[in-house]
Amino acid sequence: xxxxxEKLEENAERAACLLGAMANANRLLVxxxxxxxxxxxxxxxxxxxxxxxxxxxxxxKLRALDLVKTRREAQTIYYSIASHExxxxxxxxxxxxxxxxLEPA
Numbered sequence: 001x002x003x004x005x006e007k008l009e010e011n012a013e014r015a016a017c018l019l020g021a022m023a024n025a026n027r028l029l030v031x032x033x034x035x036x037x038x039x040x041x042x043x044x045x046x047x048x049x050x051x052x053x054x055x056x057x058x059x060x061k062l063r064a065l066d067l068v069k070t071r072r073e074a075q076t077i078y079y080s081i082a083s084h085e086x087x088x089x090x091x092x093x094x095x096x097x098x099x100x101x102l103e104p105a
Contacts, residue, residue: 030068031067035086039080040078040079041056067083067086
């Protein structure tokens with residue numbers, strides 16, 4: 001694989017911000033859950049086993065980086081993925097760490 005390092009240099013800061021946000025295991029799990037589709041804060045808290053206050057802090061950081069977006073319905077706030085880069089990185093991580101390993105024939 002050949003990388004265009006000039007292009008990477010132009011976007012290194014953006015990439016570092018994305019990877020920094022995803023480097024926290026709890027935020028990574030939040031994003032993994034959201035890649036399946038929009039979820040309420042309560043459902044997310046249950047799925048990632050975090051208190052609502054801890055989850056809110058992680059969601060605030062992800063929202064500040066424009067990685068997730070919100071939608072309010074009455075008293076419930078729903079979160080969803082807002083960045084195609086997040087989905088692309090999660091697909092790569094899934095392929096590396098979660099896909100079944102095929103044994104050589």
